[in-house]
Amino acid sequence: MARDDKRELLLQATLELVATHGFHGAPCAAIAEQAGVAAGTIYRYFESKDVLIVELYAELEGRITTALMSGYKANQPIRDRFLHLAIGILKYFITHSLEFKYIEQFHNSPYGTAHRRDNLLGNTESSDAVRKCDIYKQLFTEGLELQVIKNLPMPLLFDLAFGPIVSVARNHILGFIRLDDALIEQIAEACWDSLKR
Amino acid sequence: MARDDKRELLLQATLELVATHGFHGAPCAAIAEQAGVAAGTIYRYFESKDVLIVELYAELEGRITTALMSGYKANQPIRDRFLHLAIGILKYFITHSLEFKYIEQFHNSPYGTAHRRDNLLGNTESSDAVRKCDIYKQLFTEGLELQVIKNLPMPLLFDLAFGPIVSVARNHILGFIRLDDALIEQIAEACWDSLKR
Amino acid sequence: MARDDKRELLLQATLELVATHGFHGAPCAAIAEQAGVAAGTIYRYFESKDVLIVELYAELEGRITTALMSGYKANQPIRDRFLHLAIGILKYFITHSLEFKYIEQFHNSPYGTAHRRDNLLGNTESSDAVRKCDIYKQLFTEGLELQVIKNLPMPLLFDLAFGPIVSVARNHILGFIRLDDALIEQIAEACWDSLKR
Amino acid sequence: MARDDKRELLLQATLELVATHGFHGAPCAAIAEQAGVAAGTIYRYFESKDVLIVELYAELEGRITTALMSGYKANQPIRDRFLHLAIGILKYFITHSLEFKYIEQFHNSPYGTAHRRDNLLGNTESSDAVRKCDIYKQLFTEGLELQVIKNLPMPLLFDLAFGPIVSVARNHILGFIRLDDALIEQIAEACWDSLKR
DNA sequence: TATGAATGAGGCTTCATTCAT
DNA sequence: AATGAATGAAGCCTCATTCAT
Numbered sequence: 001m002a003r004d005d006k007r008e009l010l011l012q013a014t015l016e017l018v019a020t021h022g023f024h025g026a027p028c029a030a031i032a033e034q035a036g037v038a039a040g041t042i043y044r045y046f047e048s049k050d051v052l053i054v055e056l057y058a059e060l061e062g063r064i065t066t067a068l069m070s071g072y073k074a075n076q077p078i079r080d081r082f083l084h085l086a087i088g089i090l091k092y093f094i095t096h097s098l099e100f101k102y103i104e105q106f107h108n109s110p111y112g113t114a115h116r117r118d119n120l121l122g123n124t125e126s127s128d129a130v131r132k133c134d135i136y137k138q139l140f141t142e143g144l145e146l147q148v149i150k151n152l153p154m155p156l157l158f159d160l161a162f163g164p165i166v167s168v169a170r171n172h173i174l175g176f177i178r179l180d181d182a183l184i185e186q187i188a189e190a191c192w193d194s195l196k197r
Numbered sequence: 198m199a200r201d202d203k204r205e206l207l208l209q210a211t212l213e214l215v216a217t218h219g220f221h222g223a224p225c226a227a228i229a230e231q232a233g234v235a236a237g238t239i240y241r242y243f244e245s246k247d248v249l250i251v252e253l254y255a256e257l258e259g260r261i262t263t264a265l266m267s268g269y270k271a272n273q274p275i276r277d278r279f280l281h282l283a284i285g286i287l288k289y290f291i292t293h294s295l296e297f298k299y300i301e302q303f304h305n306s307p308y309g310t311a312h313r314r315d316n317l318l319g320n321t322e323s324s325d326a327v328r329k330c331d332i333y334k335q336l337f338t339e340g341l342e343l344q345v346i347k348n349l350p351m352p353l354l355f356d357l358a359f360g361p362i363v364s365v366a367r368n369h370i371l372g373f374i375r376l377d378d379a380l381i382e383q384i385a386e387a388c389w390d391s392l393k394r
Numbered sequence: 395m396a397r398d399d400k401r402e403l404l405l406q407a408t409l410e411l412v413a414t415h416g417f418h419g420a421p422c423a424a425i426a427e428q429a430g431v432a433a434g435t436i437y438r439y440f441e442s443k444d445v446l447i448v449e450l451y452a453e454l455e456g457r458i459t460t461a462l463m464s465g466y467k468a469n470q471p472i473r474d475r476f477l478h479l480a481i482g483i484l485k486y487f488i489t490h491s492l493e494f495k496y497i498e499q500f501h502n503s504p505y506g507t508a509h510r511r512d513n514l515l516g517n518t519e520s521s522d523a524v525r526k527c528d529i530y531k532q533l534f535t536e537g538l539e540l541q542v543i544k545n546l547p548m549p550l551l552f553d554l555a556f557g558p559i560v561s562v563a564r565n566h567i568l569g570f571i572r573l574d575d576a577l578i579e580q581i582a583e584a585c586w587d588s589l590k591r
Numbered sequence: 592m593a594r595d596d597k598r599e600l601l602l603q604a605t606l607e608l609v610a611t612h613g614f615h616g617a618p619c620a621a622i623a624e625q626a627g628v629a630a631g632t633i634y635r636y637f638e639s640k641d642v643l644i645v646e647l648y649a650e651l652e653g654r655i656t657t658a659l660m661s662g663y664k665a666n667q668p669i670r671d672r673f674l675h676l677a678i679g680i681l682k683y684f685i686t687h688s689l690e691f692k693y694i695e696q697f698h699n700s701p702y703g704t705a706h707r708r709d710n711l712l713g714n715t716e717s718s719d720a721v722r723k724c725d726i727y728k729q730l731f732t733e734g735l736e737l738q739v740i741k742n743l744p745m746p747l748l749f750d751l752a753f754g755p756i757v758s759v760a761r762n763h764i765l766g767f768i769r770l771d772d773a774l775i776e777q778i779a780e781a782c783w784d785s786l787k788r
Numbered sequence: 789t790a791t792g793a794a795t796g797a798g799g800c801t802t803c804a805t806t807c808a809t
Numbered sequence: 810a811a812t813g814a815a816t817g818a819a820g821c822c823t824c825a826t827t828c829a830t
Contacts, residue, residue, distance in 0.1 A: 006814085022307050027799060038816045040802075049800065108305035110221050116371065152383060155374045159364035160387050167360035168353060174313060177352045186349060190357050194391035200789095224824055226792095235791040237827075246825060400793085416701050421820060432795045434823075443821065502699035504615050510765070546777060549768045553758035554781050561754035562747060568707060571746045580743060584751050588785035594810090618803055620813095629812040631806075640804060795827080802820080809812080 007045045009035040011056050019101035023053070023109055050111065057106045057115070060099050067092045068135070078143050079192060085136065086165060086188035093169035094179060100169055136161070149195045160194045204242045206232040208253050216298035220250075220306055251312065254303045257296050264289050265332070275340050276389060282333065283362060283385035290366035291376060297366055333358070346392045357391045401439045403429040405450050413495035417447070417503055444505065451500045451509070454493050461486050462529070472537050473586060479530065480559060480582035487563035488573060494563055530555070543589045554588045598636045600626040602647050610692035614644075614700055645706065648697045651690050658683050659726070669734050670783060676727065677756060677779035684760035685770060691760055727752070740786045751785045 013034035017026035028049055032039040046052035068088050072081065093100040106112045140157045143149035149157065168187055172179045179187075210231035214223035225246055229236040243249035265285050269278065290297040303309045337354045340346035346354065365384050369376045376384075407428035411420035422443055426433040440446035462482050466475065487494040500506045534551045537543035543551065562581055566573045573581075604625035608617035619640055623630040637643035659679050663672065684691040697703045731748045734740035740748065759778055763770045770778075 022305075022310070024307050028801080029799080039800090040817065041815060043801070044814065104305055108219075108301055110219055113219070150383070150387060152380070152387075153374055155368045156365060156380070156384060159368060160361045160384075160391075163360035163362070163364035164357045164391065165360070166364075167356035171352045171356060177350055183349070183353070186347070187353060187357070190347060190349075190391040193393075194357075194361065194387040196390075203790095225826080226824070229792090236793095236825090237791055238789085240826070241789070416699075416704070418701050422822080423820080433821090434796065435794060437822070438793065498699055502613075502695055504613055507613070544777070544781060546774070546781075547768055549762045550759060550774070550778060553762060554755045554778070554785075557754035557756070557758035558751045558785065559754070561750035561757075565746045565750060571744055577743070577747070580741070581747060581751070584741060584743075584785040587787075588751075588755065588781040590784075597811095619805080620803070623813090630804090630814095631812055632810085634805070635810070791828105791830080793827100793829095795825100797824100799823080800821090803818100804816100806814105806816080807812100808814095 006035070006037060006041065009037065010042060010045055010052065011059060014052060014056050015060075015098050015102050018053075018105050019098040022105055023111075053106070053111050054115065057103065057111070060103060063096075063099070064089070064092055072135070078139060078146065078148055079196070081139055082143075082161070082192055082195070083185075083188045085139070086161065086191050087184055089162075090165050090169055090179075090184055090187065093165070094172050097173040100173060104166075104170070143195070148197060150197050157195060161191050164191055164194075203232070203234055203238065206234065207239060207242055207249065208256060211249060211253050212257075212295050212299050215250075215302055216295040219302055220308075247308065250303070250308050254300065254308070254312065257300060260293075260296070261286070261289055269332070275336060275343065275345055276393070278336055279340075279358070279389055279392070280382075280385045282336070283358065283388050284381055286359075287362050287366055287376075287381055287384065290362070291369050294370045297370060301363075301367070340392070345394060347394050354392060358388050361388055361391075400429070400431060400435065403431065404436060404439055404446065405453060408446060408450050409454075409492050409496050412447075412499055413492040416499055417505075447500070447505050448509065451497065451505070454497060457490075457493070458483070458486055466529070472533060472540065472542055473590070475533055476537075476555070476586055476589070477579075477582045479533070480555065480585050481578055483556075484559050484563055484573075484578055484581065487559075488566050491567040494567060498560075498564070537589070542591060544591050551589060555585050558585055558588075597626070597628055597632065600628065601633060601636055601643065602650060605643060605647050606651075606689055606693050609644075609696055610689040613696055614702075641702065644697070644702050648694065648702070648706070651694060654687075654690070655680070655683055663726070669730060669737065669739055670787070672730055673734075673752070673783055673786070674776075674779045676730070677752065677782050678775055680753075681756050681760055681770075681775055681778065684756070685763050688764045691764060695757075695761070734786070739788055741788050748786060752782050755782055755785075 010031065013031045014026060017030055017034055028042055029039050031052075032042055035041075042049070042052065046055065068085055071088075072084060074081070076084070106115075136158065137154065140149065140154060144151065150160075152160075164187065168177075168179070171177050177183075207228065210228045211223060214227055214231055225239055226236050228249075229239055239246070239249065243252065265282055268285075269281060271278070273281070303312075333355065334351065337346065337351060341348065349357075361384065365374075365376070368374050374380075404425065407425050408420060411424055411428055422436055423433050425446075426436055429435075436443070436446065440449065462479055465482075466478060468475070470478070500509075530552065531548065534543065534548060538545065544554075546554075558581065562571075562573070565571050571577075601622065604622045605617060608621055608625055619633055620630050622643075623633055633640070633643065637646065659676055662679075663675060665672070667675070697706075727749065728745060731740065731745060735742065741751075743751075755778065759768075759770070762768050768774075
């Protein structure tokens with residue numbers, strides 16, 4: 001078995017266990033078993049469990065960015081571009097529910113807290129995640145200049161745009177609602193309504 | 198010391214420790230110390246740590262509902278009532294940051310998952326939380342009938358309304374932005390924009 | 395059972411296991427079992443296994459100092475005082491072979507290395523061990539002034555005095571020789587011969 | 592690369608790692624890395640890590656004996672021969688500090704204990720170490736017959752002669768003193784003083 | 789009622805050794 | 810002969826919970 005395979009098996013096992021049972025339900029022994037390797041093998045691929053957790057998070061952020069980038073056309077109208085991104089991220093979340101759950105677990109955990117602190121202190125090289133934010137940031141900046149979106153601080157624009165998306169994705173994944181393409185588009189448009197001037 | 202005092206001390210200690218250090222940083226011994234009681238005493242007031250965690254959550258939901266109820270006038274226009282609630286909940290969160298952090302920790306944890314499962318299965322008697330939801334539900338139902346808010350499933354209306362609020366509160370509490378009354382009102386109005394037809 | 399009893403049981407168990415099987419043969423589980431307590435109990439009395447190891451060493455040094463002090467008369471001739479100390483320490487070692495073995499294990503271990511480093515850096519408050527050294531130091535200083543012992547740097551005087559004592563004690567304890575009072579006295583006198591001018 | 596080269600590299604790597612970091616700091620992986628070979632290769636040259644450790648010890652004893660033999664003249668006076676050996680071994684130790692440290696580590700370890708037990712039980716063929724002892728033994732025997740050294744059991748004579756040497760070497764290597772040729776000679780003479788009648 | 793010492797299961801990690809390549 | 814990935818037993822430590830006082 002190639003080296004990358006086992007690394008991938010471990011990441012996948014971690015994704016599944018953490019997404020379904022939380023960090024609490026993902027001890028090293030369980031991760032290893034789920035991946036079909038011995039416990040000690042984890043440490044050939046990751047310095048520690050913490051590193052495994054964080055690297056998986058980075059990996060997932062990378063995947064999302066890649067997904068969002070595809071089909072994004074910088075020369076379209078702002079509204080269209082926003083809808084493309086909002087619909088794209090929502091669809092990504094609901095078709096990759098394990099990843100969504102993992103990311104949510106991560107954000108509300110000591111790992112996520114440390115991650116935010118590192119970001120604040122600039123302890124990380126520009127990652128894919130940052131680039132993803134940059135697309136939005138650029139979009140919002142452009143919208144502000146053209147006076148098509150509300151004159152609010154950047155973080156609040158993120159909150160208005162992302163807050164409902166995340167919340168909707170969670171409700172779908174938990175089974176409280178069942179989204180279809182029409183609903184997804186309506187949600188995205190409602191988000192735009194909250195942003196546009 | 199009256200019986201309820203110690204119970205209250207334990208709840209408060211749990212709130213503080215979980216909010217600031219996460220569940221990970223709130224072992225029973227630390228909770229007891231923070232409350233100024235012995236570790237064993239926890240079990241005279243709560244069946245288990247899990248029960249303590251869940252009861253605190255219920256208690257906090259109750260407090261929020263009480264706060265939102267005050268000043269709520271059912272005979273005002275829908276938009277005004279919505280803004281009252283949105284502004285109220287946002288202000289409550291940022292002035293009770295420990296409670297907000299606790300609730301966020303709770304939602305993303307095995308406790309929160311179980312809690313949601315119980316709600317789905319109807320394993321809980323109608324709680325304050327349910328009553329709080331009822332206010333919104335009633336408001337949204339009325340808005341749907343009057344055709345002033347978008348024709349979307351109820352859970353999605355919740356997401357559009359609450360999603361940004363929670364996200365904004367988090368950013369404020371984490372220090373990424375600093376809200377003032379004007380901003381709070383703008384946020385609430387933006388949420389209304391996403392709801393209204 | 396009084397608090398100090400269990401602490402004492404743990405120290406004694408550690409002494410026995412380390413002396414007879416080395417640090418390698420004294421895992422926490424074995425120490426706890428030997429002491430008749432659960433493994434977790436160790437951590438109610440000692441911050442970590444390392445601390446247990448180091449505190450036991452300090453305790454043993456204290457006992458030796460106490461033993462040597464008894465009967466020591468500062469107004470006797472230097473030679474008599476030296477013989478008193480040399481005989482005393484040798485007798486102590488061979489009647490407390492576990493303690494002797496433990497101390498030897500300790501010195502040749504990461505613990506002992508760190509301990510020496512701390513002493514060099516002055517990271518420790520003056521301990522009993524230091525006071526014990528002080529008796530010798532004072533004795534040697536006096537001997538140097540009176541020109542009855544060889545004019546050598548202080549550490550070398552220690553080596554000449556202690557080196558054989560430790561070596562003899564080891565051979566006795568390992569069973570290569572069997573000391574009696576007459577031999578002990580001869581050894582002490584031989585050490586004096588190497589010191590005296 | 593010739594077979595013996597890798598064996599030698601492994602022995603040297605073990606010497607360096609154990610001397611500087613103790614057995615605790617010399618896992619097989621580190622030894623292999625230091626030697627520039629793969630971990631599994633160790634087992635083509637040594638049955639187990641334990642065997643590697645013990646064979647290195649035997650090797651080092653052999654080197655010391657060889658060094659001491661050189662220039663030793665059996666027809667010199669006893670005192671001169673003793674001084675030659677004492678000075679020789681002390682100089683060897685302080686110019687081969689890694690070897691000295693390794694030997695000290697070895698003596699105070701499960702390996703050393705087992706080694707001594709084997710010696711007692713006669714489980715080993717006569718090794719270089721034994722031959723080294725023989726020189727001393729012969730020297731002491733002769734001294735006893737001529738009544739120039741104290742009438743003490745053989746092991747005690749070893750202790751009086753070697754005890755200070757080892758102790759002095761340790762203090763030099765640890766940096767507590769700095770020996771020069773004059774001091775070394777004084778030390779050797781002091782040792783003789785403790786032996787001579 | 790309250791205490792807090794004691795428990796022991798279970799978590800993360802290391803490392804000597806094996807074996808397919 | 811050599812490699813080094815994989816193994817899994819064993820080590821240290823934490824913590825929810827119990828129970829004698």
